[in-house]
Amino acid sequence: MTIIPYCAIVASANMAVFGMLIGTFAKMHSKTHSQVHLGMVFFASMLFLDNAINVYTYFVMFDLYQAALLPFVLLVRIVQLVGAIVFLKITWQ
Numbered sequence: 001m002t003i004i005p006y007c008a009i010v011a012s013a014n015m016a017v018f019g020m021l022i023g024t025f026a027k028m029h030s031k032t033h034s035q036v037h038l039g040m041v042f043f044a045s046m047l048f049l050d051n052a053i054n055v056y057t058y059f060v061m062f063d064l065y066q067a068a069l070l071p072f073v074l075l076v077r078i079v080q081l082v083g084a085i086v087f088l089k090i091t092w093q
Contacts, residue, residue: 003070008058010077011051017084018048024091047084051077 021044029037054077058065065073 002062002067003074004058004062004065007070007074007077008055010074010081011054011058014051014077014081014084015048015055017081017088018044018051021084021088021091022048024088047080051080 022041025037025040025044028034029041
């Protein structure tokens with residue numbers, strides 16, 4: 001059994017968190033017109049796009065992934081998810 005579905009699930013969770021961050025920073029930007037918030041929208045959008053591309057490649061090009069590499073791919077996505085959740089929590093405080 002492969003762990004590609006788990007990679008896709010974690011990347012999808014990342015997309016949800018980054019989507020919430022995009023919405024939060026867009027709302028902040030509309031109220032303050034701060035360039036910092038606009039930059040954070042861009043930053044979160046790029047990370048959202050990164051995860052969307054990864055979900056696509058997990059299913060379309062899964063034959064190209066080496067089995068030994070997949071645990072590290074999953075670990076990177078999990079670490080990114082933890083970081084994004086902490087970032088979201090701090091942003092919402």
